[in-house]
Amino acid sequence: MIDHFGINCADFDKSKEFYDKVLGVLGYTRQMDFGVAVGYGAEGHPAFWIGDMNAGNVAGPNREMHVAFAAKDPGGVQAFFHTALALGAEPLHEPRLWPEYHDKYYGAFVRDPDGNNVEAVFHGGGPQT
Known part of the structure; x- marks a missing residue:
């Protein structure tokens, strides 16, 4: 999880x-x-x-926490992102590959209602084009 x-x-x-x-x-x-x-x-x-x-990557005074949930596939990452937006979450990063982490890191980030940085990630690459 x-x-x-x-x-x-x-x-x-x-x-x-x-x-x-x-x-x-x-x-x-x-x-x-x-x-x-x-x-x-x-x-x-x-x-x-x-x-x-102190590096400017924290939203507000609550010292946001970051948690990443494991997705079973790229569709799970996309579903997480779109469901969160439908619930009013602030989008931070749309689903995409993040090669700076590794070449198959596919993730999306939102800010939850309390200001935390929440992510869904799949380590097997993005959707096939």
């Missing part, structure tokens, strides 16, 4: 040091680092992300 999730951190440098060490003893390492966000996990899959809440 949960593919990955992320939290935002007030002291990003301190949080990176903390998670590098506490997750390191559990066998998890940095899998991706975008400067303002770091993904931890194993075997190339960042399942837990931390973000710099």
